[in-house]
Amino acid sequence: MISVEHLNFSYPCGRQILRDISFEAPSGSCLAILGNNGAGKSTLLKCLCHILRPQTGRAMLDGVDLLTLPPRRLAEYVALMSQEPPSARLTVYDTLMLGRRPYIRWGVGQQDRSAVSDMLARLHLEPMAVRYLDQLSGGERQKVLLGRALVQQPKLLLLDEPTSTLDLRNQYEMLSLVRRMCAQTGITAVLVLHDLNLALRFCDRLLLLSNGAVHACGGAEIMTSESIRAVYGMDASVRAVDGIPVVIPHMAEQ
Known part of the structure; x- marks a missing residue:
């Protein structure tokens, strides 16, 4: 479980972006961060992976505060x-091997090769293992x-607009x-x-x-309807279609 507690982030100029952010998400679940442009969604993600450093707060995962760990x-x-592929021209296999960098010390080992081969099989990428990323479609590349x-x-997977x-x-x-x-x-x-x-x-929880x-x-x-109006400043209805909630915006006539 990831548990974020009282996280605050401000830029050096003093502009505060995140204010007392707290939330939880159980293991094996998907949590969507939602909000209008400028709400702090991507900033929150960057704080969780040390691209940005929050001034206060904790992010606990299995009893470990992620914000205190070395890279x-x-x-x-x-x-x-x-969202960006590696700058070098790499094959699919080599791109996946980049994900093993935290575990590689003196060279690529059998455990690293096995992990990559297993992922190729899980994602049905074996037929394109030796193809270059720039030879793939957008969906294949993602x-x-x-x-x-x-x-x-990892135990925590962060995705910034993976479908954009x-x-x-x-x-x-x-x-x-x-x-x-x-x-x-x-x-x-x-x-x-x-x-x-x-x-x-697709998500179990919403923030x-x-x-x-x-x-x-x-x-x-x-x-x-009330939360959509408060966050996005527009009217909308939420209705069930085949048992799945669907947001239907109410567009004002021009």
Whole structure:
């Protein structure tokens, strides 16, 4: 379980971005961070992986405060799925091997090769193992970047807008894959998403941010017309379609 307690972050200029952020997510679950532009979603993710350093707060995972760990040790707990492929021209196999860097000391070992081979099989990437990333489609490339994060064998997987460049089919395939891998391995996933309906369909818990503070945190029940109006400043209805909550915005006539 990841438990974030009273996290605050401000830039050196004094502008406060995150205010007293607290939330929990159980092992094997997916939590979506939601909110309007500038709410602090990506900043929160960056604080959890040490790209940014919060001034106060804790992020406890299995009794360990992630915010106190040195980089190599942190990489054994937390993996960030980057949106950008490596700058070097690498094959799919070599890209996945990059995820083993926290464990490689003097050279690539059999355990590293086995972890990469297992991930290739799990994600059905074996047929393209020797292809270069720039030869893949957008959906295939995202799957490889997810594999690179997963082969790191983290307990916490961070994903910043993992579906932003994908078409509808690949959005569903990507989030289905994340959800399935979390359930199978016990990894906790924390995702920044903009699409409320994707979050309702694929995530177990929702964290609504507004002006850098937690507006609400919980299951699908927190996604109400009132919370959408408070966070996004617009009217919407939440209705069940085939048992799944769906947000339907009310667009004002021009």
